[in-house]
Amino acid sequence: EAGVAQSPRYKIIEKRQSVAFWCNPISGHATLYWYQQILGQGPKLLIQFQNNGVVDDSQLPKDRFSAERLKGVDSTLKIQPAKLEDSAVYLCASSFSPGRLYEQYFGPGTRLTVT
Amino acid sequence: QKEVEQDPGPLSVPEGAIVSLNCTYSNSAFQYFMWYRQYSRKGPELLMYTYSSGNKEDGRFTAQVDKSSKYISLFIRDSQPSDSATYLCAMSGGILTGGGNKLTFGTGTQLKVEL
Numbered sequence: 001e002a003g004v005a006q007s008p009r010y011k012i013i014e015k016r017q018s019v020a021f022w023c024n025p026i027s028g029h030a031t032l033y034w035y036q037q038i039l040g041q042g043p044k045l046l047i048q049f050q051n052n053g054v055v056d057d058s059q060l061p062k063d064r065f066s067a068e069r070l071k072g073v074d075s076t077l078k079i080q081p082a083k084l085e086d087s088a089v090y091l092c093a094s095s096f097s098p099g100r101l102y103e104q105y106f107g108p109g110t111r112l113t114v115t
Numbered sequence: 116q117k118e119v120e121q122d123p124g125p126l127s128v129p130e131g132a133i134v135s136l137n138c139t140y141s142n143s144a145f146q147y148f149m150w151y152r153q154y155s156r157k158g159p160e161l162l163m164y165t166y167s168s169g170n171k172e173d174g175r176f177t178a179q180v181d182k183s184s185k186y187i188s189l190f191i192r193d194s195q196p197s198d199s200a201t202y203l204c205a206m207s208g209g210i211l212t213g214g215g216n217k218l219t220f221g222t223g224t225q226l227k228v229e230l
Contacts, residue, residue, distance in 0.1 A: 004158070040123065040222065040223075041222050041223075042119075042121075042203050042205070042220025042221050042222050042223055043159065043203075043218075043220050044220070045217045045218065048217065056217055091158055091159070093158075099209075101147070101207055101209070101217070101218060102147050102149055102161070102164040102207070103161065103164075104161065104218065105161070106151075106158030106159045106160070107158050108156075108157055108158050109156075109157075109158050111156075
C-alpha cells in the first residue's frame with residue numbers, strides 16, 4: 001500500500017513570496033489533515049477535510065493560508081504572502097474516516113524555509 | 116499552561132536499557148492516547164494507541180494511561196540504536212465528545228540509544 005505522498009520535500013522562499021504544497025493521501029482515505037510542525041514542537045493541526053469539505057480550520061491563519069481538496073482526493077496548501085515565522089515542516093496525514101483519528105498516516109513533510 | 120506537556124530531552128541511554136517516556140495533560144475530555152515515533156526528516160509514525168485508562172503491550176513497547184493523574188507513559192524494553200528518534204505523545208477526545216476530534220501533540224522527546 002502506497003503511503004501519503006507530498007511534494008516538494010524542501011522549499012526556500014523569501015518573505016512576502018507565495019508557496020504551495022501538494023498532498024496525495026492513501027487511496028480510500030476520506031479524511032485529510034494538514035499540520036504545521038515548527039522546529040522543537042509537536043505538529044499543530046491547520047485544517048481537516050472530510051472528502052472535499054472542511055471539518056476544522058480553526059487554527060488556520062486564513063489571512064495568508066488557504067487549502068483546498070478538489071474531488072476529495074489530492075489537496076494543496078498555499079501560503080501567500082509568507083512570513084519568517086512560517087518556516088516549519090508542513091505535514092499531510094490521512095485516515096480512513098474521522099472516527100479513526102488514531103490511525104492517521106503521515107507523509108514525509110515539506111520543509112519550508114522563509115528568508 | 117499547555118494542554119499537553121512532554122519533556123523535550125534529549126534522553127541518552129545505553130543499548131539494552133529500559134526507556135520511560137512520559138506526558139501529562141490537562142484536558143479531562145481526552146480519551147484516545149497515541150504515541151508516535153519520528154525519525155529525522157520523516158513524518159511521524161504511529162507506534163501505539165490506547166483508549167481510556169490501562170496498559171497496552173506490543174513487543175518491546177508498553178503504553179500506560181492513568182486518567183486519574185492525567186499521565187501517560189511509553190516504556191521501551193531492550194532499547195536498540197534503531198529506536199533513536201523523537202517520540203511524540205498525542206491525544207484526543209474523539210469525534211463524539213466535547214474534547215474535540217483533532218489530535219493534540221506534545222513537543223516530543225528526543226531519544227538516543229548508544230552502543
